[in-house]
Structures are given as structure tokens and as C-alpha cells.
Amino acid sequence: MTSPTDIGAALQQDGGEGGAVPEPFGLGSSPLRSDALPKALGIYPYAADLWAEGLLWGAVLRSPHPHARIRGIDTSAALALPGVHAVVTAADLPPGPDGLPDGAPAGPIIADRPVLAAGVVRHHGEPIAAVAADHPDTARLAVGLIAVDYEPLEAVTDPEQAFTAPALHPDGNLFRHLPLRTGDPDAVGEIVVEGLYQVGRQDPAPLGAEAGLAVPRPDGGVELHLSSTDPHGDRDRTAACLGLEPDRVRLVVTGVPGATTDREDLSFQVTLALLALRTGRPVKMTLTREESFHTHTSRHPALLRYRHHADAEGTLVKVEAQILLDGGAYADVSAEALAAATAFSVGPYVCPNVFVDAWAVRTNNPPAGRMRGEGALQACFAYESQMDQLAARVGVDPVEIRRRNAMSTGDPLPTGQAVTCPAPVKALLDAVAAEPLPALPVDDPDAEWLLPGGPGGAGDPSAVRRGIGYAVGMVHMLGAEGEDEVSTATVRVSGDHATVICAAVDAGQGFATLARQIVQTVLGVSEVYIAPADSDQSIAGPSARGRHTWVSGGAVERAALMVRHQLLQPIAANFGMSVELLQIADGKITSYDGVLGMPVAEALEGKELWATAQCRPHPTEPLDESGQGDAFVSISFCAMRAVVDVDIELGAVRVVEMAVAQDVGRALNPRQIEDRIEAGVAQGVGLALMEDLQTTGGLLGNPSLTGYRLPTSLDTPEVRIAALLEERDVVATFGAKAVSAVPAVVAPSAVAAAVRAATGLPVGRLPIRAEDAVTG
Amino acid sequence: MLPASLDEAVDALAAAPAAVPVAGATDLMEAVNAGRLRPAALVGLGRITELRGWRYEDGGTAVLGAGLTHARMDRPDFAALIPALADAARTAGPPQVRNVGTLGGNIVTAAPAGDTLPVLAALEATVTLARAGASREVPVSHLLTGLDPVRPGELLTWVRVPLLHAPQVFLKATGRSGPARATASVALVLDPARRAVRCAVGAVAPVPLRPLEAEAWVAGCIDWDGSREIDPAAGAAFGEYVAAACVPDNYGAEGAWEAVTEGPTAAAVRLRRTVSVLARRALGRALK
Numbered sequence A: 001m002t003s004p005t006d007i008g009a010a011l012q013q014d015g016g017e018g019g020a021v022p023e024p025f026g027l028g029s030s031p032l033r034s035d036a037l038p039k040a041l042g043i044y045p046y047a048a049d050l051w052a053e054g055l056l057w058g059a060v061l062r063s064p065h066p067h068a069r070i071r072g073i074d075t076s077a078a079l080a081l082p083g084v085h086a087v088v089t090a091a092d093l094p095p096g097p098d099g100l101p102d103g104a105p106a107g108p109i110i111a112d113r114p115v116l117a118a119g120v121v122r123h124h125g126e127p128i129a130a131v132a133a134d135h136p137d138t139a140r141l142a143v144g145l146i147a148v149d150y151e152p153l154e155a156v157t158d159p160e161q162a163f164t165a166p167a168l169h170p171d172g173n174l175f176r177h178l179p180l181r182t183g184d185p186d187a188v189g190e191i192v193v194e195g196l197y198q199v200g201r202q203d204p205a206p207l208g209a210e211a212g213l214a215v216p217r218p219d220g221g222v223e224l225h226l227s228s229t230d231p232h233g234d235r236d237r238t239a240a241c242l243g244l245e246p247d248r249v250r251l252v253v254t255g256v257p258g259a260t261t262d263r264e265d266l267s268f269q270v271t272l273a274l275l276a277l278r279t280g281r282p283v284k285m286t287l288t289r290e291e292s293f294h295t296h297t298s299r300h301p302a303l304l305r306y307r308h309h310a311d312a313e314g315t316l317v318k319v320e321a322q323i324l325l326d327g328g329a330y331a332d333v334s335a336e337a338l339a340a341a342t343a344f345s346v347g348p349y350v351c352p353n354v355f356v357d358a359w360a361v362r363t364n365n366p367p368a369g370r371m372r373g374e375g376a377l378q379a380c381f382a383y384e385s386q387m388d389q390l391a392a393r394v395g396v397d398p399v400e401i402r403r404r405n406a407m408s409t410g411d412p413l414p415t416g417q418a419v420t421c422p423a424p425v426k427a428l429l430d431a432v433a434a435e436p437l438p439a440l441p442v443d444d445p446d447a448e449w450l451l452p453g454g455p456g457g458a459g460d461p462s463a464v465r466r467g468i469g470y471a472v473g474m475v476h477m478l479g480a481e482g483e484d485e486v487s488t489a490t491v492r493v494s495g496d497h498a499t500v501i502c503a504a505v506d507a508g509q510g511f512a513t514l515a516r517q518i519v520q521t522v523l524g525v526s527e528v529y530i531a532p533a534d535s536d537q538s539i540a541g542p543s544a545r546g547r548h549t550w551v552s553g554g555a556v557e558r559a560a561l562m563v564r565h566q567l568l569q570p571i572a573a574n575f576g577m578s579v580e581l582l583q584i585a586d587g588k589i590t591s592y593d594g595v596l597g598m599p600v601a602e603a604l605e606g607k608e609l610w611a612t613a614q615c616r617p618h619p620t621e622p623l624d625e626s627g628q629g630d631a632f633v634s635i636s637f638c639a640m641r642a643v644v645d646v647d648i649e650l651g652a653v654r655v656v657e658m659a660v661a662q663d664v665g666r667a668l669n670p671r672q673i674e675d676r677i678e679a680g681v682a683q684g685v686g687l688a689l690m691e692d693l694q695t696t697g698g699l700l701g702n703p704s705l706t707g708y709r710l711p712t713s714l715d716t717p718e719v720r721i722a723a724l725l726e727e728r729d730v731v732a733t734f735g736a737k738a739v740s741a742v743p744a745v746v747a748p749s750a751v752a753a754a755v756r757a758a759t760g761l762p763v764g765r766l767p768i769r770a771e772d773a774v775t776g
Numbered sequence B: 001m002l003p004a005s006l007d008e009a010v011d012a013l014a015a016a017p018a019a020v021p022v023a024g025a026t027d028l029m030e031a032v033n034a035g036r037l038r039p040a041a042l043v044g045l046g047r048i049t050e051l052r053g054w055r056y057e058d059g060g061t062a063v064l065g066a067g068l069t070h071a072r073m074d075r076p077d078f079a080a081l082i083p084a085l086a087d088a089a090r091t092a093g094p095p096q097v098r099n100v101g102t103l104g105g106n107i108v109t110a111a112p113a114g115d116t117l118p119v120l121a122a123l124e125a126t127v128t129l130a131r132a133g134a135s136r137e138v139p140v141s142h143l144l145t146g147l148d149p150v151r152p153g154e155l156l157t158w159v160r161v162p163l164l165h166a167p168q169v170f171l172k173a174t175g176r177s178g179p180a181r182a183t184a185s186v187a188l189v190l191d192p193a194r195r196a197v198r199c200a201v202g203a204v205a206p207v208p209l210r211p212l213e214a215e216a217w218v219a220g221c222i223d224w225d226g227s228r229e230i231d232p233a234a235g236a237a238f239g240e241y242v243a244a245a246c247v248p249d250n251y252g253a254e255g256a257w258e259a260v261t262e263g264p265t266a267a268a269v270r271l272r273r274t275v276s277v278l279a280r281r282a283l284g285r286a287l288k
């Protein structure tokens, strides 16, 4: 617990006052994130707190139908309402190629999602029109006055029906079919285990709902203040939808509340910009919680059918799988999620013969998109459930079956790509298995046990069973299949401080803290400012797939090294020694023998030194028609052991503890890594036990934080870090691997395994509902 | 408007019939924020100290102020008086909400998952509804079923609860370990003076349900003069009796009017299992 005085002291320290305790410094130390305390104290400014003089309020009309033709829209009553300044529909966006309104479709890979629906709505909550008015109530009232003539159409909500259903979109219903074939199709094993696995719809449910401010510019452009996590991508797509040149749109990143996905949907920001351009006034829009559930993308619901062949010892012979991802109404990143699901369909195991067919399809369900370990997570649940079944059949314990099949560095993925990065799968498993187990209630009857169902709940000790389960999983880092990965950073030193300018958005992954640590280490200055990100800076790319540690961290390091060289070269010449013999620490430059020295500020002689650098990891290639290719830059691994208590009469589950061993390459900030692991575990436990955005016939059933249950502090288990394995990834920046996604990928499978162990039930579905954990 | 006494409050409501009373605002603000409610004026009840406590009346009755917060009802002195209400108050949301959310607000909101409601139903509580110059007494069940609703300009002032001096239990099933709405709840109170067991099931229907036959049956199984022990098989049978009485066969089916052709729906089977476990455990704890 931190006492109020601690917080005060830490805040002071954060303000640069220099408290009594020296701030942790450089790589390998654990400084606190600079936004941690303001967020905990409730004083952090979010995008919803933005204000501009004379602003108008935006509101959006959304479809009540999952699928309908729009026969007509009458906005006259809304426009006639006093206080309304503009009402926009698809007709106000640049027309499509045929000259007719098409809603200016956009998307991260395929541009198929209209900003405002044109002629047809394809999911519940799809935006149709928007209003700007002088009061938020007026705007919402006006939205209610827009009359839309719908012709409801049959909604396709079962992904298995999407193949044969009429096309829901001119692009058809199949986003991607990815076959993977390697080895001998006729190979058979002595033991065969089969399973059907299902994963529900998890929502990112960001605590800060979508909000933003658009300000028109005198040059006909627009400035957007948003919590974007991809300022340049969002700028370019917004400009394209509005028919503007990219330099007419400026995107200023503000108040990111912590994101595990892309932050804003494009429709939100384009609509906001359009309203500002229309009215010539600043426009602010804040979505309600319900709208927030409707607008951002969720995790892909999945159906996975698996058959594992193994020999009598449980060594894998062949894996066959069919994977179906429900992409919802629009393409988003479904193709990319499918590649991960397919490539990692066997998990971190060696198997010579693999035959997979994977599909991502369009339905009238809410669109699915990026969310920590998209694709990899769904596959992990299936292959780890299969490994548990296999262990039971062979009659060995679950850790042993995994050890027997674990991959090591150099082994191939089923895509033919050799895993050249460290793959310490066995070591991770051994680390979690070696951890001591938490006490059982019977061993400590005096302690107050938190039973499943919570304090004051209905839990009954006599009906509680404990279970222990293991899972190990993997996920790639950086963009896959030939995506150009690049980031740019500028480092400047003047006086006694340095500044980093980089458009990499710190969405909670801790990039700002890391950038500070890098510059501290390379340049020896303790004061490092991180400039706020905006799209006028050079491109850094989106905050996703754990890429910023590598690409933006790499760019910051290179820029800092260039500055260091500029700084040291004249001094080295002066001292008559090479640059390599000089070191910088505590704001001072010293020679290797400590004889010569000079403060950095003096060496600068009042100058400012600048350098800009880029980092671009080695290229990848798309998977071919049999799923083969070097599609990934690198992969990270994680093993977990879950301990759960299950009330087998009520089906209530409580995760008591998660032991985690993770392959981190190099721990650049151990505390931040542990925070990320805890976050991943919390999100994984949420998916395993309670987070499920329900739809009935395409209609969202629980778009609220009462209906959509997030794990509370009582639901998140004790996280025990068994090991942060530091085997450097030689091609990665600092040898470090991305840390955020893989814990979220593995945690649900570990919890499911533990519930299986406690109940003896098969557990083939996530989240595990109460009825799935009731025995007898 | 922030009246400091009950009289001022009813006068304020009489003067401004469109005004809406507000206590902890934990339900009211949610409705305002979602755009479902746009009150013309508010009458804040927070300053009426007399409504924030309780007193005793002859005949073994506690008269509870509508302004009692969940946090207050969870304290040991109150828990010793009406244990099941304290149990319910303890689980009615996170601490921030329970510190301000009130008994009166919980009753007037009348949400299906309102945690105090099955307790009040089992206790056969009555409420006082006051308006300028008049007040009336209504059974809480009449209020909840809409038989006798709160009328405009009326304030819920007091809740009358019999003091039974016997074990009582409230149990709630939810989807997580942290605070959450009930998926089903059971309140069970013993009334030794009348040799009765009273039970109400919450969250499975719009209002709490009383399984009267099951109550009467199980009361007959209890050795009231002795140890009050009960055969475990009878406890389990009671659970199933309660569940069958409170969860209809067509539970969860599209539209309740649909004819039931082939026994209970899967949803009904699941919910009955939960209710039956809760009722059995509640009885077990009450008789322990």
C-alpha cells in the first residue's frame, strides 16, 4: 500500500523536484510510469475533458437493426430544431467511384467499412448520421428526430452460415481462407484426440470511452484531438475519407486511457472532423458507455475443430484443424488475426505433419478487430485443451506431455519458418512447475478464505474443489506477412536535459518510460522529456503487436547514439583518445581511466545537438497458398500455472493464483514487465470466466459495465512471477521481446485447464459459464 | 432543493409536483446519464437526518429510515438486529456505492436484482408513504408488484420490519467474486414464535417471489422445540421445491406466452439448480 505521503513525495519527484530518493535511472531499472499517479488519483486529463471556446456538441444516430436496407433518411425535423448547426449523412462525404454516396469506406487493411452507412446497415449500432448542436442534449434530441426508413433484412449471425448466405457486402462474405499443409497427410498416430472449442466475444471495454475534439483550421483543414494510438494512420485515413490532402489534417494525441486495441474507430473521428468542417466551429463528441460497446472492435469469436495424432508416448505425429473466426460486419484486421491463428495452430510444439484450414468470415455481428494476441489466443485455447486431453490419454501429467513436445530455438513452425529467436519453452514450463503451491484452506483453517462468489457470497467450503492447470503459448511481435515496419525518432540535447520526439503513442505499454530510460543510458543525462505525439512528427506507426519497444525503441537508441557521437568526438580529439574510451554518467563525461572529465553542459558549449534516426527490422513475407513462408519477425513465449477454487454446485470459480514464466529477451524495466504481465493475466482471467459481449440475432445484449462483467480486484488473482527469462533475441533492439500480448494469450487456457482439473469436466468454451463448472 | 426535515421535504414535493426525490443518486444518476430521465427539479433527501437512522416501536417492530445507507446497515449493531438485511446490504455493490446508496432508493427503484427486496419480502415489511398532510402504510410486496405504487408527490419515509430474534440469511449468486448484480438470490428468515420459515427468491422475476407451499412444508419438518435440526435430504428437497416454485418451465424462452411443449428450457434447468443450491444452503445456515 502506498500512503498519501508516499504519493505526495512521488508526485514531487515526478515534477522533477528531485526528492531525497534518487530516481531509478537507465535500462534495467524500474522507474514509475509518469502517468501512473495522475491516473490513480483521478487528475489525469482524458480526451473527454477537452474544451474549446464556442464548441458545438456532436452526437451520432446508430442503427437499431443488425441488417437493413436504408430506403430513405429525412433529416428536416432534426435540422429545424433550434440549436442544431449541422446534420450529416453518407451524402455529405465524398462520393464513391460511381459518383454515388458510398459512405467513404475505410479500414486498416481493406477499405470496406463506411464512415456513415450508405444504403445498407450491416451491424447493430452502425453509424448512420451525425448532428452538431450547441448543447449535448440538443444534439441527442436531434438524433432522435432523424427519420430513417429501414427495410429490415435477414441477419446472418452464425459464422458457419456465412459461406452459403447471400453476400452481405459487395466484397462477399469471406475475408480470407488460409490453408496450411505441411508433411504427410496420411500419417496416423496410435492415439487420437479430438475436440471442438469455442471462444466468445471479449470487448476491450476501455475505461475511458471514446471522446475527441475537432477544430477547423483557416486553411480548410482540420485538427483532431483524440486518444489515437496510430496518429499517422488515423490522419491518412481520415484525410482520405474527407477527400483532403493528408497535410490538411493534423492529429494531436491526447489523454490515452490505456488501450489494448486500436483506440478510436475511424467513423468516430471522420464524423467529428466532418462536423467541424461543416459548421466552421470546434466540435466535441463523447460517446456513452453503450455507444462505446457498439463502436469499437471486439475480439474475434472463434470455432475451432481439432484432431491430434500422437504416438504411445504422446509425441505429436499430426495435427489437423479447422478454424473459423467471426469477423463481424467489416474486414478490419481479420486477415491478420487469421494468419496468427493458422501459423500458431499447433502451439509451441514440434509436429511434422500439420493440416489446417482457417477462415475469417463476414456476418452481421459487431466487427471484430485488434485485441492483444488476436488469433493467437483462440488457437492457444484449442491446442492447450488438446494437450490436456492427450496427457490424460497417455497417462502422464500435463507438464510432461508439454515438455515432450516443446519446441526449441531452431525448430520450424508449421509455416516452414525456423524459429531463430530464443524459444525457451521447456525452461518456462519447468520454472512455473517448480514454484511452491499456495496453501489450501484445510491447512490454514483460521485464515479468512475468499471463496468463489466473493466475500459475503454464497460459497460453501464443503462444495469447493481446487484445481491446478498449465498452459504455454506464443505470439508474434511486429507486423506480419510483409508489412513494412518502421519508426522514426529524434533526440535533442541541450543544457542538462534531453528531449525525445517520437510519434509512438504510449497506450499503457510504457513506451514513454522506456524512451526516457534509453536516453538516460546512452547519454547519461537524467532529465529526459518526452514530447507529446502528433501527426506532424515523423511516422512511428501504430501502438500494437508490441512493436514500439523494438522499432521506436530502436529508433530512439540510434538517434541517441548519433547525438552521443557528435558530443564526444570533439572531446575525444581534445583528449587525444578515441570516442570509445569516453563514458557519460551523472551528467559528466569521463575518460576510461577517470583522469579526464567534464560536465555534459560544458561540453555542449551552449549548443543544441540533434539527431533523427529510423529503425526498420528485417522484412517478412506473406504466407503462400499452402500456408508456408517466413511471415514473422520474432515470437515471444510464456508459460502459466493457474490455481483455481471452484464451487462445484454453483459453478462459481475464483482464480487463486497464477504463476508466470515469460521469455522477455532482456528485462528493460522489470517493474513495468510485471505490470504488463498482471494486466495480461487480468484480461485473460476476464475472458476465461466472465467477459462475454452477448449478441442475439446480431443485437448486443449487454452493452454496459453492469451487463458486461469485467474482473474486479477481487477477481484478479495473485500473480507470482516464476521467471523472467533473459535470453537475448540477437536481432531485436536491446535483445528485448515484447511483453504485453503473450500473457493475455496464455492466461485463459491456464484457467480453463485448472477448472478442468477441479471439476473433471471437458471445458470446451470460453468464457467458462457457471453451468460449465457445475458437476453432477 | 435540500430540505432539512421531513415536513420541509413533503412540502417541497407538494409545491413542485414535477420534482424528483433523490437520496444517494446511485440509480438516479445512471438514468440521467443514459438519457432516460431528465428531472425538472430535484429534492435532495441527504440532509434529513431523521431518515438516516432507525427506532423501535411497540410490538417488536423496527422502523427503519428510508435514508439508511447500505454501509450503515452492514454495521454490527444493525446486523445483530436484522441479519439478512445486513447480508444484503453488504453485497449491494462496491463500497463507493454502498456508502451513499440507500434502502429507500433500493425499494423505489425496484430493480429485479435489488438486493434488499427479497429480504423485505421475506420479512413481510411494510412501508410508509408520506405526502403533505397525509401518510399511508403499504406492504412492500404491493409496492413492488405495482398493486399500490408510489404516487407522485409521495415520499417513502419508513420501512417497518418485525424483529424476529432468530437466524436469517441472504445468499446471492453472481458472475464474479467482486461486487456484481445477483443472477439469483434467496432470503430466508425463521420466525420461531409462529413456527414459520419465510423465504423469498430475488432476481429471477421482476419482483421477489415467495414459495409459500415450500415454506409451509419445510416449517413442518423442523423440530422447533428441540435443536431445530433438519434431515439433509429434507433440506435438499426444500431447495428443489423452492426452485420449481419460482422458476417457470418456460424461463428464458422467447416470450413468456409461448406454450411449453417439452419440459423446462435449458435456462430454467440451470437457474433452478442455482436457486435450489442457494435455498438449501440458506436453510442450512439458518438452522446451524
Ligand SMILES: Cc1cc2nc3c(=O)[nH]c(=O)nc-3n(C[C@H](O)[C@H](O)[C@H](O)COP(=O)(O)OP(=O)(O)OC[C@H]3O[C@@H](n4cnc5c(N)ncnc54)[C@H](O)[C@@H]3O)c2cc1C
Pocket: B020, B021, B022, B023, B024, B025, B026, B027, B028, B029, B030, B045, B066, B067, B091, B092, B093, B094, B097, B100, B101, B102, B103, B104, B105, B106, B107, B108, B109, B113, B114, B115, B116, B150, B154, B155, B156, B157, B179, B180, B181, B182
Ligand atoms: C456500480 C453500482 C453497483 C450497484 N450494485 C447494486 C447491487 O449489487 N445490488 C443492488 O441492489 N443495487 C445495486 N446498485 C443500485 C443502487 O446502488 C441501489 O439500488 C441503491 O439502493 C439506490 O439508492 P440511492 O439512495 O442511490 O437511490 P437514488 O438513486 O437516489 O434514487 C433511486 C430512485 O428512488 C427514488 N427515491 C429515492 N429515495 C426515495 C424516497 N425516500 N422516497 C421516494 N422516492 C425515493 C428516486 O427518485 C429515484 O427514482 C448499484 C449501483 C451502482 C451504480
